Amino acid sequence: MADSSGLIVSVSGIRGIVGSALTPEVATRFARAFGQHCYPGVVLVGRDSRPSGRMLRHAVIAGLQASGCHVEDIGIVPTPTCGVLVRARGASGAIQITASHNPAPWNGLKLFGADGAVLPADQGRIIERAYYADSDPHVAWDGIGNETELRGMEEEHLQRVLQYLNRDLIRQAEFRVLLDTNGGAGGPLAIALLSELGCDVIPVGTEPDGDFVHPPEPTPAHLVELAPRVAAEQADLGFVLDPDADRLALISSKGVCLSEELTLALAVQSRIEQDAGSSTGPIVINMSTSRVLEDIAHRAGLKLIRTAVGEANVVERIRSESALIGGEGNGGVIDPRIGWVRDPFIGMGLILEHLARHRQSLSDAVLQLPRYTMRKLKVDLPLDRWPAVAEQLVRSFQTVAQIDRTDGVRIAWPDQWLHVRPSNTEPIVRIIAESPTDASVTSLCEATQRIFRDVLE
Structure with a gap:
């Protein structure tokens, strides 16, 4: 959910626009709440390449040290590398400073447990409550945690990935790969990996300098200028990463962006x-x-x-x-x-x-893959009207399809499905539908939108 400042607080961390919603004070307070959860262990602090991460790093480390935690600063690293290193170093947790695929003005703090996974919801809620309560005392002067700076830590991640690949087979193919990391954190590790696999790499924006040449989310709509370069460079394919390097998009040798x-x-x-x-x-x-x-x-x-x-x-x-x-x-x-x-x-x-x-x-x-057409829509909806919409969706389709209410309402037929779920952070509902043809997915979306109109009128 978003608070009055626009800061989005969830069980996995916080994010917001730096300088308004996300300030040094907010970052320190949230890190201190997480530090109380990890005390007295070691907490890793990593970040993606956004320039604001330099400032937030100091705030986060201060909050952790004020709670008595020792900090290992691992610098600019991909988000999955942060998870790998938590386990490799026996840390009690980690904070990755990142806003993932959000635009450059944004940043955030993503929390990891001692298992190297994003905090589960029950633990995340404990941190969230502690952040809002802001009642935990600071440690005394002689209890402040230490800080150690570590660099070049991606090697642990690289070797773990290589261990599970047929390197000889890939090397024999001699792939020519265009790699775009858009100034994000994934450039150095991606180049090292592809080089180990015998690829001829054409680097685009692989310096982790936070300079986002195109919008950070690597969707086909954001890659229209990049995609033709794959064909122009006579590359076999293109790989595109988001700023914190936890998502991968593909471009064919013909310069066609594929669905994520x-x-x-x-x-x-x-x-x-x-x-x-x-x-x-x-x-x-x-x-x-x-x-x-x-x-x-x-x-x-x-x-x-x-x-x-x-x-x-x-x-x-x-x-x-x-x-x-x-x-x-x-x-x-x-x-x-x-x-x-x-x-x-x-x-x-x-x-x-x-x-x-x-x-x-x-x-x-x-x-060689089965072919479907997917459509994604957003509908403005006051959150208090969602229960009525959900019930009408179930009534409309329950006799002809399987209904799953684990997360919103998911309706499945033998060859198509519809998933409708409210946003946790804004008054909208997301509609995702998939069907074998464009005509059938359009029909499914139109039927769903009619249900919304009927309920809201």
């Missing part, structure tokens, strides 16, 4: 192939992820589990179900062999391995 949904689909397909048919663990995705994953799981004889939207929800089920792999349709691949965070680095490796194994181009690999 296909990032996870190709990575999952490759992970199944690695086990050569011996996989038994399920695949875990959220309620809004493409049913392409359902078809892939069905073909492999694997169970598919859907969770509420949110990285923490997906991770929780991956762990409890001993899943093979999972993720979200926003380009987020979660491989439990690496860590409990969306990780584009294992995603890049798995996709390259899939292409090398089948000697395919990215375009040809996509043609």
